[in-house]
Amino acid sequence: MKQVMLLTGAGQIGMAIARRMGYGMKIMIGDKKPENAQAIAKTMSDAGFDVAPVEMDLSSRASIRNIIAKAQKYGDITMLVNAAGVSPSQAPVEAILKVDLYGTAVLLEEVGKVIAPGGVGVTISSQSGHRMKQLTPEEDEQLACTPTEELLKLPLLQPENIRDTLHAYQLAKRCNEKHVMAESVKWGAKGARINSISPGIIVTPLAIDEFNGPRGDFYKNMFAKCPAGRAGTADEVANVAELLMSEKGAFITGADFLIDGGATASYFYGPLKP
Ligand SMILES: NC(=O)c1ccc[n+]([C@@H]2O[C@H](COP(=O)([O-])OP(=O)(O)OC[C@H]3O[C@@H](n4cnc5c(N)ncnc54)[C@H](O)[C@@H]3O)[C@@H](O)[C@H]2O)c1
Numbered sequence: 001m002k003q004v005m006l007l008t009g010a011g012q013i014g015m016a017i018a019r020r021m022g023y024g025m026k027i028m029i030g031d032k033k034p035e036n037a038q039a040i041a042k043t044m045s046d047a048g049f050d051v052a053p054v055e056m057d058l059s060s061r062a063s064i065r066n067i068i069a070k071a072q073k074y075g076d077i078t079m080l081v082n083a084a085g086v087s088p089s090q091a092p093v094e095a096i097l098k099v100d101l102y103g104t105a106v107l108l109e110e111v112g113k114v115i116a117p118g119g120v121g122v123t124i125s126s127q128s129g130h131r132m133k134q135l136t137p138e139e140d141e142q143l144a145c146t147p148t149e150e151l152l153k154l155p156l157l158q159p160e161n162i163r164d165t166l167h168a169y170q171l172a173k174r175c176n177e178k179h180v181m182a183e184s185v186k187w188g189a190k191g192a193r194i195n196s197i198s199p200g201i202i203v204t205p206l207a208i209d210e211f212n213g214p215r216g217d218f219y220k221n222m223f224a225k226c227p228a229g230r231a232g233t234a235d236e237v238a239n240v241a242e243l244l245m246s247e248k249g250a251f252i253t254g255a256d257f258l259i260d261g262g263a264t265a266s267y268f269y270g271p272l273k274p
């Protein structure tokens with residue numbers, strides 16, 4: 001038997017983290033697009049990692065339970081990397097809420113039930129969650145603590161209260177951060193930790209869709225005018241994940257880490273201010 005890492009979302013960010021932390025483990029790679037899971041599995045297997053690609057859909061509890069059951073055949077799940085998601089230019093409001101908000105919440109809940117003592121997880125949120133205006137303490141608590149099957153019925157997530165796909169994405173990512181806080185209490189009872197990472201613009205196929213989408217100029221302006229003056233790379237996100245998932249991060253749980261080259265700071269107090 002081996003220790004098992006569950007990687008959901010066979011994208012560049014997920015692979016960078018899996019390569020940093022998954023040596024010596026069995027890595028289950030789940031993605032809605034089997035060809036994505038297979039492509040990353042091939043790259044990683046060619047580099048010496050022990051991987052198994054699986055088709056899975058983050059927006060389905062049954063699919064999440066299925067990949068967990070498959071993973072457990074290899075051993076205890078000790079690591080979770082959730083890097084599956086759809087961006088505002090890729091999907092309509094409903095799909096963004098179903099995948100990024102509901103799906104992430106279900107995954108944290110289901111893996112939280114089986115994570116081994118000493119286990120660690122990270123889920124990829126986004127700087128977008130930090131951009132939105134503050135919600136009320138009551139709304140934040142609803143996003144954190146509402147039972148997963150009730151989440152999408154919350155008044156603030158109803159279509160009449162969501163302006164566009166970007167707003168849906170912001171709400172989903174804010175929900176992820178709040179949900180990680182609430183889940184960390186449950187994971188802690190099992191001796192496990194869970195955190196989120198909120199990247200700014202990281203060059204990946206998802207981000208390239210954004211550059212070529214209706215908000216392309218907005219994004220190009222953002223990385224030109226952020227303090228770092230450039231977009232980020234998936235490997236820099238893996239640097240943060242390594243801290244959070246290794247022994248050095250033993251005192252860090254229920255937290256969110258912004259890694260955005262200072263774009264959010266500039267958005268509030270610098271040249272990116274709208
Ligand atoms: N790239 C960025 O600039 C950036 C910035 C902030 C946050 N993020 C977040 O990082 C995460 C990973 O994105 P990435 O940039 O590596 O993108 P990517 O496109 O390289 O990878 C995302 C993967 O998720 C998969 N996926 C989509 N819907 C799914 C579903 N329902 N079930 C299972 N898999 C599904 C896609 O098929 C794809 O392989 C996403 O949550 C995204 O919102 C990305």
